[in-house]
Amino acid sequence: MSRIVALLGAECTGKSTLAEALTAHFSAGLVPEYLREWCDAHGRTPQQHEQAHIAAEQAARIEAAAAKHSLVFCDTTPLITALCSQHYFNDDTLLAEAVAFQRRCELTLLCAPDLPWQPDGIQRDGPEVRARFDARLRAALQAYGLAWVDIQGPAEARLSAAVLAVQRPSSR
Numbered sequence: 001m002s003r004i005v006a007l008l009g010a011e012c013t014g015k016s017t018l019a020e021a022l023t024a025h026f027s028a029g030l031v032p033e034y035l036r037e038w039c040d041a042h043g044r045t046p047q048q049h050e051q052a053h054i055a056a057e058q059a060a061r062i063e064a065a066a067a068k069h070s071l072v073f074c075d076t077t078p079l080i081t082a083l084c085s086q087h088y089f090n091d092d093t094l095l096a097e098a099v100a101f102q103r104r105c106e107l108t109l110l111c112a113p114d115l116p117w118q119p120d121g122i123q124r125d126g127p128e129v130r131a132r133f134d135a136r137l138r139a140a141l142q143a144y145g146l147a148w149v150d151i152q153g154p155a156e157a158r159l160s161a162a163v164l165a166v167q168r169p170s171s172r
Contacts, residue, residue, distance in 0.1 A: 002066035009111030029069030112152035
């Protein structure tokens, strides 16, 4: 059975960089953020009716990677899409399924918004939104009883903390 490690966080919190570093460190599978690919292909951010597709595609890609690798790092999960849908469109319809998917992840690494904010095209709203979204994400994880490991500090500290968390025996 594959181990799925989810990297979650608001925008510009180092998820992609950390996911790539962990993948290299552990010689594991990597599932990049589908939303970035989608936005690049469409030249815009998704509308409300497109959110379900993005969440489903992220989940499908994680499932495909888990079928091929014993350890998979996911640069986000459907939970982020569901919370974005809630944040931007006041839409909770994706949340239950996203929470159920998140429960399947063996470990959730939550990247703190303590890195300098960097503009990155159409996917970035700014440091104020990042802080509010981080609070929304933490509240959701807590409300649904989803455990996480906080990942913070500079890149080296983040990688060290994440490696230790992955190496720690699972409590499942």
